[in-house]
Amino acid sequence: MTLEDFTEYTGDGDGEGDAAGDDADGDPTGAADAESGPGSATGSESAVDGGSAVDAGAAGGDPSGDAEGDAFAAYDATPAGSDAGLGVVSVSRGLRVAEDEEETSLKAFVTTDNREAVRLGKYLLIPYPDGERLFCRITALEYAQEFQSDDATEIHARRQMRRDEFAERDYKFVADLEPMSVVYGEGDDMKRRMTDRVPKPGAVAEEAADDAEIKTGLKIPDDGVFLGHLSVGGEKVRTAAEPPTVDYRVKDDYADGDPLAFRHTLVAGGTGSGKTHASKNVLRQYLDADRTYPMGDGRESRMAVVQFDPQDEYAQMHDDNPDLDDAFARRLEREGIAHGGHDDTVALVPRVANATYPGEGHRAERVEFTIPFSLAQDMPWLVAGSGLNDNQYPALLTLLNRFFDNYGDSGTYSQFLSYLDDPALKEELHESGRVHEATFDAVKRRVRGVPGGVFDQDAKPITELDHTLVRPGGLSVVPTYHLPTSRQKEIVVLAVAGLLIDDKLSNDPASDRIKETPLLVGMDEAHNFLADADNVQAQKVVQKFTEAAKQGRKERLGLFLITQDPQDVAESVFKQVNTKIVLNLGDEDAISSVNIPSNLAGKVPYMEKGQMVVYSPDNSEPVELIGLSECVTRHD
Numbered sequence: 001m002t003l004e005d006f007t008e009y010t011g012d013g014d015g016e017g018d019a020a021g022d023d024a025d026g027d028p029t030g031a032a033d034a035e036s037g038p039g040s041a042t043g044s045e046s047a048v049d050g051g052s053a054v055d056a057g058a059a060g061g062d063p064s065g066d067a068e069g070d071a072f073a074a075y076d077a078t079p080a081g082s083d084a085g086l087g088v089v090s091v092s093r094g095l096r097v098a099e100d101e102e103e104t105s106l107k108a109f110v111t112t113d114n115r116e117a118v119r120l121g122k123y124l125l126i127p128y129p130d131g132e133r134l135f136c137r138i139t140a141l142e143y144a145q146e147f148q149s150d151d152a153t154e155i156h157a158r159r160q161m162r163r164d165e166f167a168e169r170d171y172k173f174v175a176d177l178e179p180m181s182v183v184y185g186e187g188d189d190m191k192r193r194m195t196d197r198v199p200k201p202g203a204v205a206e207e208a209a210d211d212a213e214i215k216t217g218l219k220i221p222d223d224g225v226f227l228g229h230l231s232v233g234g235e236k237v238r239t240a241a242e243p244p245t246v247d248y249r250v251k252d253d254y255a256d257g258d259p260l261a262f263r264h265t266l267v268a269g270g271t272g273s274g275k276t277h278a279s280k281n282v283l284r285q286y287l288d289a290d291r292t293y294p295m296g297d298g299r300e301s302r303m304a305v306v307q308f309d310p311q312d313e314y315a316q317m318h319d320d321n322p323d324l325d326d327a328f329a330r331r332l333e334r335e336g337i338a339h340g341g342h343d344d345t346v347a348l349v350p351r352v353a354n355a356t357y358p359g360e361g362h363r364a365e366r367v368e369f370t371i372p373f374s375l376a377q378d379m380p381w382l383v384a385g386s387g388l389n390d391n392q393y394p395a396l397l398t399l400l401n402r403f404f405d406n407y408g409d410s411g412t413y414s415q416f417l418s419y420l421d422d423p424a425l426k427e428e429l430h431e432s433g434r435v436h437e438a439t440f441d442a443v444k445r446r447v448r449g450v451p452g453g454v455f456d457q458d459a460k461p462i463t464e465l466d467h468t469l470v471r472p473g474g475l476s477v478v479p480t481y482h483l484p485t486s487r488q489k490e491i492v493v494l495a496v497a498g499l500l501i502d503d504k505l506s507n508d509p510a511s512d513r514i515k516e517t518p519l520l521v522g523m524d525e526a527h528n529f530l531a532d533a534d535n536v537q538a539q540k541v542v543q544k545f546t547e548a549a550k551q552g553r554k555e556r557l558g559l560f561l562i563t564q565d566p567q568d569v570a571e572s573v574f575k576q577v578n579t580k581i582v583l584n585l586g587d588e589d590a591i592s593s594v595n596i597p598s599n600l601a602g603k604v605p606y607m608e609k610g611q612m613v614v615y616s617p618d619n620s621e622p623v624e625l626i627g628l629s630e631c632v633t634r635h636d
Contacts (some may be wrong), residue, residue, distance in 0.1 A: 052108070084111050085205055086118060086124070090108060093107050095199075106136065106176070108124070108126075115168060120138055123214060128182075130198060134182055136180055180218070181217050214237065217618045223253050225286060228247075229245040231625055234607070248614065250619050259557040262518075262553045263579065266561045266563070266574070267560070270564050273584040274583055275564070276562075281380030282560075287338070301518055304473070305520045307560075309524060315345060316361055316635060321361055332628075343473040345365075346475070346477070347365065347469075349368050350368075351370045352454055372462070377404050383396075384396060388443070388536050395440065413456055417448065504548070515555075518556040523561050523562065530542060531569065543572075551560050567592075578616060585604050591605070603621065610627040611631065612626075
């Protein structure tokens, strides 16, 4: 006998996958089919002839032994009660909660009717006998055999291929669960603690459907700055509450620890991921009229936001979004989400030679400014040109100090270039041993390499516009897309940001307005300004922002960094960032650099526009969110 004896099908259309003339049991005579089986007249007769005490028809209580009598008797009965939950905790394959996560084994058997609704990442609740609940998350799903059988055979495969439906009841469906916390108490008194108990075998596992329990289980604050709605696998988590979604917020109250605005935020996402849309929505919440922060002198002050804008998109926050309809606006109001154009928005436009700012995409007020060369006293790296080494940078400091000693704060960049052309200065410094003549020439070349037309233009110096730049409750946008070169953009952004940071961290600030106002500095394309580098001036820039990130907490200074290349942001700055908002990223190095949990990192390349992962250890467990489908301000 060969394999072909079992696999040669007649194609007679019986749909049972039998061999030629065979029934489902492989009987070549067809004697075991419905007509001649034990429930038929022939089968009954054979049973009697064989001296059987009970004929086949008796199993159905039908003495005639016909086809209907072959079945078990049917009774009209309805099971008492109704099913609750998705399934039950199973002990057959291990039930263990341990301090070491790898030793924890918590599994739930999912009943047949619930299997289609179960997804990785869903949040479940398992009750303890005393009313406490184990809050957990589905981390794996598995089918297992219900009966001992070999389903890797030709006959089994062909039978399955001819079936219209999958026989769910032939298999077990098991979910692996990750314990996240124990939730206890009710209402406003609900609390959480670390998992310290194992649930009972057979305890019912239910999908978490209570807003308060979900927020408590994930440690999400009830109040704070809105980021998005909790989701799993790209679908919003639904509850029995109204609205049915779960809003995710970050801490913004000293009663619950420092507001995370001053512990810094990174928004990372590729082109088209929706990072600008999401950033506008978040920044708009910080500018809400009801949001204030206590100052050291007992005052309550609104936050000022200064946003550096390489694409001229953020000044649009002045205007309403024409696509935001009344129904959507009412929904935002019910959820306490600030929306609408922010009237107190000013575009602070850097004046640069041979560059014109069109500003056609918004109706915000425009104020021009220039970078005074006097800022180079405290920020010598602004005029360092290309990279200076460890010998050349001290030489630049010497030259700048001598220049400003002679010219005062009114000294200009043009005058500094003329000052360096003085051969007597070069000779004096060389002979005194302070600056070697070769080093002098190297510094001079690099200073002349700085793009012209940035310093001392026909506009008000930014140092005199501190009350315009920083306004409690105001948004100041510094657009740079109209500047012709990347070096000009870098000088403008670092000069203004450095001015803000210096005054914030100084014990003797030049501007009391900057010092005494809670401040959020937003920087788009942050990788262009805060990248690690070998040259001295780049190191000085990173050092300044690292210091700002470390001390900003006590000085009410926050950094809001936006980038599509998070791997290029200097590590010393990056590691000070508390809250990471990660949208779609396709680059593996970028994904690994944001250092989010692996179960969420794997989702990042597949996320749709507006989907995000939020990792904020001081705020909540790592979660997946969906941002608002509409921008709360104008966004073209």
